[in-house]
Amino acid sequence: MSSPTVLAPFRLCDVDGGPSVLRSMRRRHRMLFQGVYVDRTVALTTELLARAALLASEPDSYLSHHTAARLWGAVVPDSPDVHVTTPGLRSKKHGIAAHRVKAGQRVVTWKGLRVTAPGQTFLDLAHRLGLVDLVVLGDSLVRAGRVTVDELVELTAGRCGPYSTSARRAALLVRKGVDSPMETRLRLLIVLAGLPEPTVDHRIHTRDGVLLYRFDLYYAAARHIIEYDGKQHEKDRQRRSDILRDEQFDAWRLRKVVTVADDIYGVPGQTLSRICRAMREQGMTVSTLSDEWRRHFPSRGDDVSNPG
Known part of the structure; x- marks a missing residue:
């Protein structure tokens, strides 16, 4: 091997040439693992x-x-x-x-x-x-x-x-239709607390089949939506769209709980309290919660709410 393909990693032992060639190769390439090099300009992908x-x-x-x-x-x-x-x-x-x-x-x-x-x-x-x-x-x-x-x-x-x-x-x-890892974590927080499992990826369409809304998690009988918001409403246009959507949900008597990363990683107990409160407001029966969620979702010191 006298000249390795520029974009491919190669073993230095496969390069033909004397000491000067090898020294030049080392200057123009980076070592990825012992004896394995790649051109310094190549992006390091998985x-x-x-x-x-x-x-x-x-x-x-x-x-x-x-x-x-x-x-x-x-x-x-x-x-x-x-x-x-x-x-x-x-x-x-x-x-x-x-x-x-x-x-x-x-x-x-x-x-x-x-x-x-x-x-x-x-x-x-x-x-x-x-x-x-x-x-x-x-x-x-x-x-x-x-x-x-x-x-x-x-x-x-x-x-x-x-x-x-x-x-x-x-x-x-495991479920089909989960949009993000945080949606998985939110669903498991609910399930591991012993609450009924909500429907994943519930969609509402017009009569013509056009998608109107997609709900991360949904209790159809109680008309209760639970969502993870990773966008934080960074754009005014999106924020206005969400306001109009929420007004429509109010007209339909839908109850929505929105969560962000800290609700899952920092204060999962408070998050469960919010979800349970919304469930009760929508007529759902909430039994004493299982403590299993605590093993998988550690809380910060200020997560003092009792979700049960």
Whole structure:
């Protein structure tokens, strides 16, 4: 190899030439992993780092866990390393998280990369993620069109071994039509508190089939909407549209609770109190809440409201 493709990572050991050529290569390229380089002008994407990590790994290795999830367009917590499953002993290389091959793992080829299949990625991460993050992963895999809810449920049913129970429970909580990870978290806050599960992605159309409104979460019988607002009404036009929409909701006797990030990450207890109060106002019966939500949604010190 005398001249590596500019946009592709390469191993320095594959470059032909003497010491002066190698010194020049090092000046014009950045090292991604030990012995693996890329042109300094190339953007470091998940796909590029994945290709480089496989070059730095032993043959028959494949991408897995967090890296596989990101390649499939799913949402997982940040990880500083590229995750590679490798046969034999796991080598320790800076920037690469190595995992051992497990019997029965399903591996496919995507854009020339060997990577765990979407459902297999979900199973593998059941060992690494908590319930909420695992459902976020499942919802986002479904949204990306990589797997269906039924396929995840079937894949996890009847499995045994460590974390199989977690995988099954998470799969049963995955839903189609979830628009964002925060919508997943909001729904799970409600469900893990023991409240009835609202309908996801409820839509109202005109008689001609034109979409009028989309509700994140909805209790149809009680006419109760729960939404996550990630935009914070940054534009006046959007704010005016929301005001007109809310006036229409008032005319329809719809009750709406709007949440933002801090309502879920900071004061989930107060958020549940608001939701329960709105439920009662809409005629719903609210029983004593389960405390399970507290395990998954830690509160700040000022979250003093008692949601029950």
